[in-house]
Amino acid sequence: xxxxLLLPFVGLLWVPFYNFQEPALLGFPxxxxxxxxxxxISSLLIWLVYRxxxxxxxx
Amino acid sequence: MSDxxxxxxxxxxxxxxxxxxxxxxxxxxxxxxxxxxxxxxxGLGGRQFGTWITWFLVGGDFYTAYTVIAVPALVYAVxxxxxxxxxxxxxxYPFVFAVMPLLWKVAHANGHVTAADVVHGTYNSRSLxxxxxxxxxxxxxxxxxxxxxxxxxxxxxxxxxxxxPIVAAFVVLALYTYSSGLRAxxxxxxxxxxxxxxxxxxxVVVVPSKLGGYxxxxxxxxxxxxxxGGATGLILKPAQMLPYATLALGSALAAFxxxxxxxxxxxxxxxxxxxxNAILLPAYTLLLGxxxxxxxxxxxxxxxxxxxxxxxxxxxxxxxxxxxxxxxFSAIAIGALVPAAVMSIGAANLFTRNVWKSYIxxxxxxxxxxxxxxxxxxxxxxxxxxxxxxxxxxYALDLQLLGGLWILQTFPALVFGLFTRWFRAxxxxxxxxVGIVWGSWTAWGNGLKPLASIDLGGTSYVFYVGLGxxxxxxxxxxxxxxVVGLLSPRRAAVxx
Numbered sequence: 001x002x003x004x005l006l007l008p009f010v011g012l013l014w015v016p017f018y019n020f021q022e023p024a025l026l027g028f029p030x031x032x033x034x035x036x037x038x039x040x041i042s043s044l045l046i047w048l049v050y051r052x053x054x055x056x057x058x059x
Numbered sequence: 060m061s062d063x064x065x066x067x068x069x070x071x072x073x074x075x076x077x078x079x080x081x082x083x084x085x086x087x088x089x090x091x092x093x094x095x096x097x098x099x100x101x102g103l104g105g106r107q108f109g110t111w112i113t114w115f116l117v118g119g120d121f122y123t124a125y126t127v128i129a130v131p132a133l134v135y136a137v138x139x140x141x142x143x144x145x146x147x148x149x150x151x152y153p154f155v156f157a158v159m160p161l162l163w164k165v166a167h168a169n170g171h172v173t174a175a176d177v178v179h180g181t182y183n184s185r186s187l188x189x190x191x192x193x194x195x196x197x198x199x200x201x202x203x204x205x206x207x208x209x210x211x212x213x214x215x216x217x218x219x220x221x222x223x224p225i226v227a228a229f230v231v232l233a234l235y236t237y238s239s240g241l242r243a244x245x246x247x248x249x250x251x252x253x254x255x256x257x258x259x260x261x262x263v264v265v266v267p268s269k270l271g272g273y274x275x276x277x278x279x280x281x282x283x284x285x286x287x288g289g290a291t292g293l294i295l296k297p298a299q300m301l302p303y304a305t306l307a308l309g310s311a312l313a314a315f316x317x318x319x320x321x322x323x324x325x326x327x328x329x330x331x332x333x334x335x336n337a338i339l340l341p342a343y344t345l346l347l348g349x350x351x352x353x354x355x356x357x358x359x360x361x362x363x364x365x366x367x368x369x370x371x372x373x374x375x376x377x378x379x380x381x382x383x384x385x386x387x388f389s390a391i392a393i394g395a396l397v398p399a400a401v402m403s404i405g406a407a408n409l410f411t412r413n414v415w416k417s418y419i420x421x422x423x424x425x426x427x428x429x430x431x432x433x434x435x436x437x438x439x440x441x442x443x444x445x446x447x448x449x450x451x452x453x454y455a456l457d458l459q460l461l462g463g464l465w466i467l468q469t470f471p472a473l474v475f476g477l478f479t480r481w482f483r484a485x486x487x488x489x490x491x492x493v494g495i496v497w498g499s500w501t502a503w504g505n506g507l508k509p510l511a512s513i514d515l516g517g518t519s520y521v522f523y524v525g526l527g528x529x530x531x532x533x534x535x536x537x538x539x540x541x542v543v544g545l546l547s548p549r550r551a552a553v554x555x
Contacts, residue, residue: 002157005153005156005157006153008149008150008152008153009150009153009308012146012149012150012304012307013146013150013304013307013308014304015295015300015301015303015304016300019139019294019295019300020294021293021294024274024277026273027267027272027273027274027275027276027277028273028277029277029293029294031139031142031293031294031295032142032277032348032352035142035145035146035149035348036145036345036348038146038149039149039341039344039345039348040341040345042149042150042152042153042341043152043338043339043341045153046152046153046156046337046338047338049156050156050334050335050337050338
Protein backbone atom coordinates (compact mmCIF):
# COMPACT_ATOMS: atom_id res chain seq x y z
CA UNK A 1 0.00 0.00 0.00
CA UNK A 2 2.80 2.43 0.83
CA UNK A 3 3.75 2.53 -2.84
CA UNK A 4 0.60 4.62 -3.40
CA LEU A 5 2.39 7.48 -1.65
CA LEU A 6 4.90 7.60 -4.50
CA LEU A 7 2.27 8.24 -7.17
CA PRO A 8 1.95 12.02 -6.55
CA PHE A 9 5.74 12.34 -6.93
CA VAL A 10 5.65 10.50 -10.26
CA GLY A 11 2.57 12.33 -11.50
CA LEU A 12 3.82 15.81 -10.63
CA LEU A 13 7.58 15.67 -10.98
CA TRP A 14 7.57 14.21 -14.50
CA VAL A 15 6.70 17.58 -16.04
CA PRO A 16 6.77 16.61 -19.78
CA PHE A 17 3.72 14.49 -19.04
CA TYR A 18 1.47 17.49 -18.38
CA ASN A 19 3.12 20.57 -19.87
CA PHE A 20 0.31 21.23 -22.41
CA GLN A 21 -2.45 23.78 -22.98
CA GLU A 22 -4.96 21.28 -24.43
CA PRO A 23 -7.34 19.73 -23.53
CA ALA A 24 -8.75 22.62 -21.50
CA LEU A 25 -11.40 22.07 -18.83
CA LEU A 26 -13.81 24.86 -17.83
CA GLY A 27 -11.41 27.39 -19.31
CA PHE A 28 -8.41 25.95 -17.42
CA PRO A 29 -5.52 24.77 -19.64
CA UNK A 30 -4.44 21.16 -19.02
CA UNK A 31 -1.29 22.23 -17.15
CA UNK A 32 -3.48 23.84 -14.46
CA UNK A 33 -6.40 21.51 -14.00
CA UNK A 34 -4.14 18.46 -14.12
CA UNK A 35 -2.05 19.75 -11.19
CA UNK A 36 -5.10 20.95 -9.26
CA UNK A 37 -6.67 17.51 -9.76
CA UNK A 38 -3.69 15.96 -7.97
CA UNK A 39 -4.70 17.72 -4.75
CA UNK A 40 -7.81 15.58 -4.05
CA ILE A 41 -6.16 12.52 -5.63
CA SER A 42 -3.20 12.80 -3.23
CA SER A 43 -5.52 13.19 -0.25
CA LEU A 44 -7.42 10.09 -1.37
CA LEU A 45 -4.22 8.06 -1.80
CA ILE A 46 -2.94 9.05 1.64
CA TRP A 47 -6.34 8.20 3.13
CA LEU A 48 -6.23 4.74 1.51
CA VAL A 49 -2.81 4.07 3.00
CA TYR A 50 -4.01 5.44 6.36
CA ARG A 51 -6.98 3.05 6.40
CA UNK A 52 -4.88 -0.02 5.66
CA UNK A 53 -2.02 0.62 8.05
CA UNK A 54 -1.78 -1.17 11.37
CA UNK A 55 -2.89 1.21 14.13
CA UNK A 56 -0.50 2.58 16.75
CA UNK A 57 -0.18 0.41 19.81
CA UNK A 58 -1.91 2.23 22.65
CA UNK A 59 0.67 3.52 25.10
CA MET B 60 -2.87 53.08 -6.69
CA SER B 61 -3.94 56.18 -4.82
CA ASP B 62 -2.17 56.99 -1.60
CA UNK B 63 -5.25 58.34 0.11
CA UNK B 64 -6.47 56.58 3.18
CA UNK B 65 -9.43 54.32 2.50
CA UNK B 66 -11.38 54.94 5.70
CA UNK B 67 -13.90 52.12 5.30
CA UNK B 68 -11.18 49.58 4.56
CA UNK B 69 -9.17 50.97 7.48
CA UNK B 70 -12.11 50.66 9.87
CA UNK B 71 -12.72 47.02 8.88
CA UNK B 72 -9.01 46.37 9.20
CA UNK B 73 -8.81 47.90 12.68
CA UNK B 74 -11.85 45.96 13.84
CA UNK B 75 -10.33 42.61 12.92
CA UNK B 76 -6.94 43.59 14.26
CA UNK B 77 -8.46 44.44 17.64
CA UNK B 78 -10.45 41.21 17.57
CA UNK B 79 -7.35 39.04 17.14
CA UNK B 80 -5.46 41.08 19.73
CA UNK B 81 -8.11 40.29 22.31
CA UNK B 82 -8.06 36.64 21.23
CA UNK B 83 -4.26 36.63 21.46
CA UNK B 84 -4.21 37.73 25.09
CA UNK B 85 -7.20 35.57 26.00
CA UNK B 86 -5.42 32.53 24.53
CA UNK B 87 -3.22 32.15 27.61
CA UNK B 88 -6.28 30.84 29.43
CA UNK B 89 -7.51 28.61 26.60
CA UNK B 90 -7.03 24.86 27.26
CA UNK B 91 -5.10 26.30 30.09
CA UNK B 92 -1.92 25.03 31.52
CA UNK B 93 0.82 26.73 33.52
CA UNK B 94 2.13 28.81 30.60
CA UNK B 95 5.11 30.25 32.44
CA UNK B 96 6.18 27.12 34.28
CA UNK B 97 7.20 24.77 31.48
CA UNK B 98 8.48 25.20 27.92
CA UNK B 99 6.05 22.47 26.78
CA UNK B 100 3.25 24.84 27.78
CA UNK B 101 4.54 28.13 26.36
CA GLY B 102 6.42 26.72 23.37
CA LEU B 103 4.21 23.77 22.38
CA GLY B 104 0.81 24.74 23.77
CA GLY B 105 0.89 21.80 26.17
CA ARG B 106 1.42 19.15 23.41
CA GLN B 107 -2.32 18.64 23.27
CA PHE B 108 -3.52 20.00 19.92
CA GLY B 109 -5.92 17.62 18.19
CA THR B 110 -6.70 17.22 14.51
CA TRP B 111 -8.63 20.45 13.94
CA ILE B 112 -6.42 22.79 15.95
CA THR B 113 -3.37 21.35 14.24
CA TRP B 114 -5.06 21.73 10.88
CA PHE B 115 -5.69 25.43 11.46
CA LEU B 116 -2.31 26.01 13.08
CA VAL B 117 -0.14 24.25 10.48
CA GLY B 118 -2.32 25.55 7.64
CA GLY B 119 -1.97 29.01 9.13
CA ASP B 120 1.77 28.98 9.47
CA PHE B 121 2.79 26.97 6.43
CA TYR B 122 0.65 28.95 3.95
CA THR B 123 1.85 32.37 5.06
CA ALA B 124 0.66 35.89 4.26
CA TYR B 125 3.73 36.37 2.20
CA THR B 126 2.64 33.40 0.06
CA VAL B 127 -0.67 35.11 -0.65
CA ILE B 128 1.22 38.16 -1.93
CA ALA B 129 4.28 36.54 -3.51
CA VAL B 130 2.87 33.53 -5.37
CA PRO B 131 0.40 35.58 -7.47
CA ALA B 132 3.17 38.17 -7.94
CA LEU B 133 5.49 35.52 -9.37
CA VAL B 134 2.73 34.00 -11.51
CA TYR B 135 1.94 37.50 -12.77
CA ALA B 136 5.58 38.06 -13.65
CA VAL B 137 6.55 34.74 -15.25
CA UNK B 138 3.43 32.58 -15.67
CA UNK B 139 3.52 28.79 -15.37
CA UNK B 140 6.94 28.70 -13.67
CA UNK B 141 5.50 30.47 -10.63
CA UNK B 142 3.12 27.58 -10.21
CA UNK B 143 5.80 25.28 -8.79
CA UNK B 144 4.30 26.11 -5.40
CA UNK B 145 1.39 23.82 -6.32
CA UNK B 146 3.25 20.51 -6.91
CA UNK B 147 5.49 21.50 -3.98
CA UNK B 148 2.58 21.76 -1.56
CA UNK B 149 1.02 18.52 -2.86
CA UNK B 150 4.00 16.17 -2.66
CA UNK B 151 4.92 17.50 0.76
CA TYR B 152 1.98 15.57 2.28
CA PRO B 153 2.88 11.97 1.37
CA PHE B 154 6.25 12.87 2.91
CA VAL B 155 4.61 14.31 6.04
CA PHE B 156 2.41 11.23 6.34
CA ALA B 157 5.34 8.81 6.09
CA VAL B 158 7.95 10.64 8.18
CA MET B 159 6.46 13.14 10.63
CA PRO B 160 4.55 10.63 12.82
CA LEU B 161 7.87 8.83 13.42
CA LEU B 162 9.51 12.11 14.35
CA TRP B 163 6.62 12.95 16.68
CA LYS B 164 6.98 9.57 18.44
CA VAL B 165 10.69 10.11 19.09
CA ALA B 166 10.06 13.67 20.32
CA HIS B 167 7.12 12.65 22.47
CA ALA B 168 8.90 9.69 24.09
CA ASN B 169 11.93 11.81 25.02
CA GLY B 170 10.37 15.18 25.74
CA HIS B 171 12.11 16.84 22.77
CA VAL B 172 10.92 20.33 21.88
CA THR B 173 13.05 21.08 18.79
CA ALA B 174 14.63 19.37 15.80
CA ALA B 175 18.06 19.90 17.37
CA ASP B 176 16.84 18.10 20.53
CA VAL B 177 15.93 15.10 18.38
CA VAL B 178 19.30 15.17 16.63
CA HIS B 179 21.16 15.37 19.95
CA GLY B 180 19.05 12.54 21.35
CA THR B 181 19.81 10.37 18.33
CA TYR B 182 23.53 11.04 17.84
CA ASN B 183 24.64 12.42 21.21
CA SER B 184 26.66 15.06 19.36
CA ARG B 185 26.68 18.63 20.67
CA SER B 186 28.23 19.94 17.44
CA LEU B 187 25.58 18.39 15.20
CA UNK B 188 22.88 19.67 17.55
CA UNK B 189 24.35 23.18 17.36
CA UNK B 190 24.61 23.00 13.56
CA UNK B 191 20.92 22.12 13.28
CA UNK B 192 19.90 24.78 15.82
CA UNK B 193 21.91 27.60 14.23
CA UNK B 194 20.64 26.69 10.76
CA UNK B 195 17.07 26.82 12.03
CA UNK B 196 17.59 30.17 13.74
CA UNK B 197 19.25 31.80 10.74
CA UNK B 198 16.75 30.40 8.22
CA UNK B 199 13.80 31.63 10.28
CA UNK B 200 14.80 35.28 10.73
CA UNK B 201 14.39 36.40 7.10
CA UNK B 202 11.18 34.35 6.94
CA UNK B 203 9.71 36.47 9.75
CA UNK B 204 10.92 39.59 7.94
CA UNK B 205 9.01 38.45 4.84
CA UNK B 206 5.79 38.24 6.83
CA UNK B 207 6.34 41.86 7.82
CA UNK B 208 6.88 42.79 4.20
CA UNK B 209 3.61 41.03 3.29
CA UNK B 210 1.82 42.96 6.02
CA UNK B 211 3.45 46.18 4.84
CA UNK B 212 2.08 45.66 1.32
CA UNK B 213 -1.55 45.55 2.50
CA UNK B 214 -1.10 48.36 5.03
CA UNK B 215 0.21 50.49 2.18
CA UNK B 216 -2.80 49.50 0.05
CA UNK B 217 -5.13 50.86 2.72
CA UNK B 218 -3.33 54.17 2.37
CA UNK B 219 -1.30 54.23 5.58
CA UNK B 220 2.28 55.30 5.10
CA UNK B 221 5.45 55.17 7.14
CA UNK B 222 6.81 52.50 9.45
CA UNK B 223 4.63 53.30 12.44
CA PRO B 224 1.60 51.07 11.66
CA ILE B 225 3.75 48.02 11.13
CA VAL B 226 5.80 48.70 14.26
CA ALA B 227 2.59 49.05 16.28
CA ALA B 228 1.17 45.80 14.84
CA PHE B 229 4.37 43.99 15.68
CA VAL B 230 4.60 45.27 19.22
CA VAL B 231 1.09 43.98 19.88
CA LEU B 232 1.99 40.64 18.33
CA ALA B 233 5.17 40.43 20.41
CA LEU B 234 3.27 41.11 23.63
CA TYR B 235 0.59 38.48 23.26
CA THR B 236 3.06 35.89 21.98
CA TYR B 237 5.11 36.66 25.09
CA SER B 238 2.19 36.13 27.42
CA SER B 239 0.30 33.29 25.70
CA GLY B 240 2.93 31.35 23.76
CA LEU B 241 1.83 28.96 21.02
CA ARG B 242 -1.78 29.10 22.17
CA ALA B 243 -2.08 32.64 20.75
CA UNK B 244 -1.29 31.86 17.09
CA UNK B 245 -3.20 28.55 17.37
CA UNK B 246 -6.36 30.38 18.38
CA UNK B 247 -5.84 33.31 15.99
CA UNK B 248 -5.24 30.82 13.17
CA UNK B 249 -8.94 29.89 13.34
CA UNK B 250 -9.92 33.49 12.57
CA UNK B 251 -7.20 33.98 9.99
CA UNK B 252 -7.85 30.79 8.04
CA UNK B 253 -11.62 31.23 7.94
CA UNK B 254 -11.13 34.80 6.70
CA UNK B 255 -8.65 33.71 4.03
CA UNK B 256 -10.98 30.93 2.86
CA UNK B 257 -13.85 33.43 2.52
CA UNK B 258 -11.68 35.94 0.66
CA UNK B 259 -10.28 33.41 -1.78
CA UNK B 260 -13.57 31.61 -2.45
CA UNK B 261 -15.29 34.93 -3.13
CA UNK B 262 -12.39 36.08 -5.30
CA VAL B 263 -12.23 32.97 -7.46
CA VAL B 264 -15.98 33.06 -8.11
CA VAL B 265 -16.61 36.81 -8.39
CA VAL B 266 -13.48 37.99 -10.16
CA PRO B 267 -13.71 35.69 -13.22
CA SER B 268 -17.44 36.44 -13.51
CA LYS B 269 -16.58 40.15 -13.73
CA LEU B 270 -13.79 39.49 -16.19
CA GLY B 271 -15.58 37.09 -18.56
CA GLY B 272 -14.79 33.66 -17.09
CA TYR B 273 -11.63 31.62 -16.62
CA UNK B 274 -11.22 31.16 -20.38
CA UNK B 275 -10.94 34.93 -20.76
CA UNK B 276 -8.58 35.18 -17.77
CA UNK B 277 -6.16 32.64 -19.24
CA UNK B 278 -6.47 34.18 -22.71
CA UNK B 279 -5.63 37.66 -21.39
CA UNK B 280 -2.58 36.27 -19.57
CA UNK B 281 -1.53 34.35 -22.69
CA UNK B 282 -1.66 37.51 -24.81
CA UNK B 283 0.30 39.46 -22.21
CA UNK B 284 3.04 36.81 -22.06
CA UNK B 285 3.17 36.57 -25.87
CA UNK B 286 3.78 40.33 -25.96
CA UNK B 287 6.28 40.15 -23.11
CA GLY B 288 8.33 37.25 -24.51
CA GLY B 289 11.27 35.64 -22.72
CA ALA B 290 10.84 32.73 -20.31
CA THR B 291 7.18 33.45 -19.63
CA GLY B 292 3.96 31.76 -20.73
CA LEU B 293 0.98 29.68 -19.72
CA ILE B 294 3.05 26.50 -19.96
CA LEU B 295 6.70 25.88 -19.22
CA LYS B 296 9.51 26.31 -21.73
CA PRO B 297 11.42 23.02 -22.18
CA ALA B 298 14.39 24.48 -20.28
CA GLN B 299 12.13 25.33 -17.31
CA MET B 300 10.84 21.79 -16.70
CA LEU B 301 13.76 20.46 -14.67
CA PRO B 302 14.05 23.65 -12.55
CA TYR B 303 10.28 23.45 -11.96
CA ALA B 304 10.34 19.83 -10.80
CA THR B 305 13.49 20.16 -8.68
CA LEU B 306 12.25 23.37 -7.03
CA ALA B 307 9.01 21.56 -6.15
CA LEU B 308 10.80 18.52 -4.73
CA GLY B 309 13.50 20.47 -2.88
CA SER B 310 10.99 22.88 -1.37
CA ALA B 311 8.76 19.97 -0.29
CA LEU B 312 11.65 18.25 1.49
CA ALA B 313 12.68 21.52 3.16
CA ALA B 314 9.20 22.63 4.24
CA PHE B 315 8.94 20.56 7.40
CA UNK B 316 12.56 21.11 8.45
CA UNK B 317 11.74 24.70 9.50
CA UNK B 318 11.27 25.41 13.22
CA UNK B 319 7.76 26.82 12.70
CA UNK B 320 6.36 23.81 10.84
CA UNK B 321 8.06 21.38 13.24
CA UNK B 322 6.60 23.30 16.18
CA UNK B 323 3.16 22.46 14.76
CA UNK B 324 4.17 18.79 14.52
CA UNK B 325 5.59 18.59 18.05
CA UNK B 326 2.55 20.38 19.51
CA UNK B 327 0.22 17.67 18.16
CA UNK B 328 -1.55 15.35 20.53
CA UNK B 329 -0.67 12.12 18.75
CA UNK B 330 0.98 10.58 15.71
CA UNK B 331 -2.47 9.96 14.32
CA UNK B 332 -3.25 13.69 14.53
CA UNK B 333 -0.40 14.24 12.08
CA UNK B 334 -1.53 11.45 9.74
CA UNK B 335 -5.06 12.83 9.58
CA ASN B 336 -3.61 16.25 8.87
CA ALA B 337 -1.59 14.90 5.96
CA ILE B 338 -4.97 13.92 4.48
CA LEU B 339 -6.76 17.17 5.36
CA LEU B 340 -4.11 19.86 4.88
CA PRO B 341 -4.15 19.64 1.04
CA ALA B 342 -7.38 21.68 1.23
CA TYR B 343 -5.06 24.66 1.72
CA THR B 344 -3.11 23.65 -1.38
CA LEU B 345 -6.27 23.89 -3.45
CA LEU B 346 -6.69 27.37 -2.00
CA LEU B 347 -3.10 28.25 -2.86
CA GLY B 348 -3.59 27.09 -6.46
CA UNK B 349 -6.60 29.38 -6.75
CA UNK B 350 -4.73 32.26 -5.10
CA UNK B 351 -1.94 31.83 -7.65
CA UNK B 352 -4.49 32.44 -10.42
CA UNK B 353 -5.02 35.98 -9.08
CA UNK B 354 -1.80 36.71 -10.95
CA UNK B 355 -3.56 35.98 -14.25
CA UNK B 356 -6.73 37.77 -13.24
CA UNK B 357 -4.61 40.93 -12.94
CA UNK B 358 -4.04 40.77 -16.72
CA UNK B 359 -7.72 40.28 -17.47
CA UNK B 360 -8.51 43.27 -15.23
CA UNK B 361 -5.88 45.38 -17.08
CA UNK B 362 -4.11 46.37 -13.87
CA UNK B 363 -1.06 48.56 -13.87
CA UNK B 364 1.11 47.92 -10.85
CA UNK B 365 4.33 49.58 -9.80
CA UNK B 366 5.64 46.41 -8.17
CA UNK B 367 4.59 42.78 -8.71
CA UNK B 368 3.84 42.51 -4.99
CA UNK B 369 1.01 45.02 -5.45
CA UNK B 370 -0.93 42.67 -7.77
CA UNK B 371 -3.18 41.15 -5.10
CA UNK B 372 -4.02 44.32 -3.11
CA UNK B 373 -4.62 46.30 -6.30
CA UNK B 374 -6.90 43.59 -7.68
CA UNK B 375 -9.04 43.71 -4.54
CA UNK B 376 -9.14 47.51 -4.49
CA UNK B 377 -10.20 47.74 -8.12
CA UNK B 378 -12.76 44.94 -8.22
CA UNK B 379 -14.37 45.00 -4.78
CA UNK B 380 -16.13 47.54 -2.56
CA UNK B 381 -14.01 49.11 0.17
CA UNK B 382 -15.41 47.02 3.01
CA UNK B 383 -14.55 43.75 1.28
CA UNK B 384 -11.11 45.01 0.27
CA UNK B 385 -10.61 45.92 3.94
CA UNK B 386 -11.72 42.44 4.95
CA UNK B 387 -9.28 40.87 2.47
CA PHE B 388 -6.42 43.07 3.67
CA SER B 389 -7.21 42.18 7.30
CA ALA B 390 -7.12 38.49 6.36
CA ILE B 391 -3.70 38.91 4.78
CA ALA B 392 -2.31 41.00 7.66
CA ILE B 393 -3.61 38.57 10.28
CA GLY B 394 -2.24 35.89 8.02
CA ALA B 395 1.17 37.44 8.64
CA LEU B 396 0.75 37.47 12.42
CA VAL B 397 0.18 33.73 12.80
CA PRO B 398 3.33 32.50 11.03
CA ALA B 399 5.40 35.35 12.50
CA ALA B 400 4.33 34.27 15.99
CA VAL B 401 4.94 30.55 15.39
CA MET B 402 8.31 31.27 13.74
CA SER B 403 9.47 33.38 16.66
CA ILE B 404 8.30 30.67 19.08
CA GLY B 405 10.11 27.96 17.08
CA ALA B 406 13.28 30.05 17.01
CA ALA B 407 12.96 30.82 20.73
CA ASN B 408 12.57 27.11 21.53
CA LEU B 409 15.74 26.34 19.54
CA PHE B 410 17.74 29.04 21.26
CA THR B 411 16.54 28.03 24.71
CA ARG B 412 16.99 24.28 24.37
CA ASN B 413 20.02 24.00 22.13
CA VAL B 414 22.08 27.11 22.84
CA TRP B 415 21.13 28.40 26.30
CA LYS B 416 20.56 25.05 27.98
CA SER B 417 23.40 23.27 26.17
CA TYR B 418 26.07 25.93 26.62
CA ILE B 419 25.11 28.50 29.24
CA UNK B 420 22.93 26.95 31.92
CA UNK B 421 22.66 23.13 31.69
CA UNK B 422 20.78 22.94 35.00
CA UNK B 423 18.06 25.38 34.02
CA UNK B 424 14.63 24.64 35.48
CA UNK B 425 11.48 24.15 33.41
CA UNK B 426 10.22 27.58 34.45
CA UNK B 427 13.63 29.03 33.59
CA UNK B 428 13.40 27.54 30.08
CA UNK B 429 9.99 29.12 29.59
CA UNK B 430 11.21 32.56 30.63
CA UNK B 431 14.36 32.40 28.46
CA UNK B 432 12.16 31.40 25.51
CA UNK B 433 9.69 34.21 26.15
CA UNK B 434 12.43 36.83 26.18
CA UNK B 435 14.10 35.28 23.12
CA UNK B 436 10.83 35.50 21.19
CA UNK B 437 10.81 39.25 21.83
CA UNK B 438 14.42 39.58 20.73
CA UNK B 439 13.77 37.58 17.55
CA UNK B 440 10.85 39.82 16.61
CA UNK B 441 12.76 43.03 17.28
CA UNK B 442 15.56 41.63 15.10
CA UNK B 443 13.17 40.85 12.25
CA UNK B 444 11.56 44.27 12.56
CA UNK B 445 14.93 46.03 12.46
CA UNK B 446 15.80 43.89 9.46
CA UNK B 447 12.78 45.08 7.46
CA UNK B 448 13.07 48.72 8.49
CA UNK B 449 16.80 49.27 8.10
CA UNK B 450 17.77 46.93 5.25
CA UNK B 451 16.53 46.84 1.65
CA UNK B 452 13.61 44.46 1.04
CA UNK B 453 15.70 42.56 -1.46
CA TYR B 454 18.02 41.37 1.36
CA ALA B 455 15.13 39.65 3.09
CA LEU B 456 14.07 37.96 -0.15
CA ASP B 457 17.61 36.81 -0.93
CA LEU B 458 18.22 35.56 2.60
CA GLN B 459 14.90 33.73 2.69
CA LEU B 460 15.87 31.98 -0.51
CA LEU B 461 19.25 31.01 0.92
CA GLY B 462 17.45 30.01 4.13
CA GLY B 463 15.47 27.38 2.21
CA LEU B 464 18.70 25.96 0.85
CA TRP B 465 20.30 25.99 4.32
CA ILE B 466 17.41 24.41 6.19
CA LEU B 467 17.28 21.63 3.59
CA GLN B 468 20.81 20.66 4.63
CA THR B 469 19.51 19.62 8.08
CA PHE B 470 17.33 16.97 6.41
CA PRO B 471 19.84 14.06 6.64
CA ALA B 472 20.64 14.75 10.31
CA LEU B 473 16.98 14.95 11.30
CA VAL B 474 15.27 12.38 9.06
CA PHE B 475 17.78 9.60 8.39
CA GLY B 476 18.08 8.78 12.10
CA LEU B 477 14.39 7.84 12.16
CA PHE B 478 15.06 4.95 9.79
CA THR B 479 18.68 3.92 10.28
CA ARG B 480 21.49 4.37 12.79
CA TRP B 481 24.12 3.72 10.14
CA PHE B 482 25.19 7.36 9.65
CA ARG B 483 27.72 8.85 12.06
CA ALA B 484 27.42 12.33 13.54
CA UNK B 485 30.82 13.34 12.14
CA UNK B 486 29.71 12.36 8.63
CA UNK B 487 26.39 14.19 8.89
CA UNK B 488 28.14 17.30 10.18
CA UNK B 489 30.62 17.29 7.32
CA UNK B 490 27.80 16.69 4.79
CA UNK B 491 25.83 19.59 6.29
CA UNK B 492 28.84 21.91 6.03
CA VAL B 493 29.68 20.91 2.47
CA GLY B 494 26.03 21.26 1.38
CA ILE B 495 25.72 24.72 2.87
CA VAL B 496 29.04 26.00 1.54
CA TRP B 497 28.60 24.60 -1.98
CA GLY B 498 24.96 25.66 -2.20
CA SER B 499 25.56 29.21 -0.95
CA TRP B 500 28.62 29.61 -3.14
CA THR B 501 26.74 28.42 -6.25
CA ALA B 502 23.68 30.58 -5.56
CA TRP B 503 25.93 33.57 -4.89
CA GLY B 504 27.80 33.00 -8.15
CA ASN B 505 24.47 32.94 -10.02
CA GLY B 506 23.42 36.35 -8.71
CA LEU B 507 21.35 34.66 -5.96
CA LYS B 508 19.17 32.75 -8.39
CA PRO B 509 18.29 29.42 -6.77
CA LEU B 510 19.50 27.43 -9.77
CA ALA B 511 22.67 25.52 -10.59
CA SER B 512 23.67 23.82 -13.82
CA ILE B 513 25.68 20.72 -14.64
CA ASP B 514 27.01 19.44 -17.95
CA LEU B 515 26.50 15.75 -18.66
CA GLY B 516 27.42 14.32 -22.05
CA GLY B 517 27.39 17.74 -23.69
CA THR B 518 23.91 18.67 -22.42
CA SER B 519 23.46 21.27 -19.72
CA TYR B 520 20.94 20.51 -16.97
CA VAL B 521 19.62 23.32 -14.80
CA PHE B 522 18.19 22.41 -11.38
CA TYR B 523 17.36 23.78 -7.92
CA VAL B 524 20.62 24.42 -6.12
CA GLY B 525 19.22 23.30 -2.75
CA LEU B 526 18.44 19.84 -4.06
CA GLY B 527 21.90 19.58 -5.61
CA UNK B 528 23.44 20.61 -2.30
CA UNK B 529 21.32 17.99 -0.49
CA UNK B 530 22.54 15.22 -2.79
CA UNK B 531 26.13 16.35 -2.28
CA UNK B 532 25.46 16.52 1.47
CA UNK B 533 24.22 12.91 1.54
CA UNK B 534 27.13 11.60 -0.54
CA UNK B 535 29.68 13.36 1.68
CA UNK B 536 27.89 12.14 4.83
CA UNK B 537 27.94 8.54 3.57
CA UNK B 538 31.62 8.61 2.53
CA UNK B 539 32.65 10.31 5.78
CA UNK B 540 30.63 7.76 7.77
CA UNK B 541 32.58 4.93 6.11
CA VAL B 542 35.91 6.67 6.71
CA VAL B 543 35.13 7.48 10.35
CA GLY B 544 33.95 3.90 10.82
CA LEU B 545 37.36 2.62 9.64
CA LEU B 546 39.27 5.05 11.86
CA SER B 547 37.24 4.55 15.04
CA PRO B 548 34.85 1.60 15.03
CA ARG B 549 33.39 2.49 18.43
CA ARG B 550 30.52 4.95 18.38
CA ALA B 551 29.81 7.57 20.97
CA ALA B 552 27.36 6.06 23.43
CA VAL B 553 23.77 7.07 22.80
CA UNK B 554 21.65 7.25 25.95
CA UNK B 555 18.63 5.02 25.44
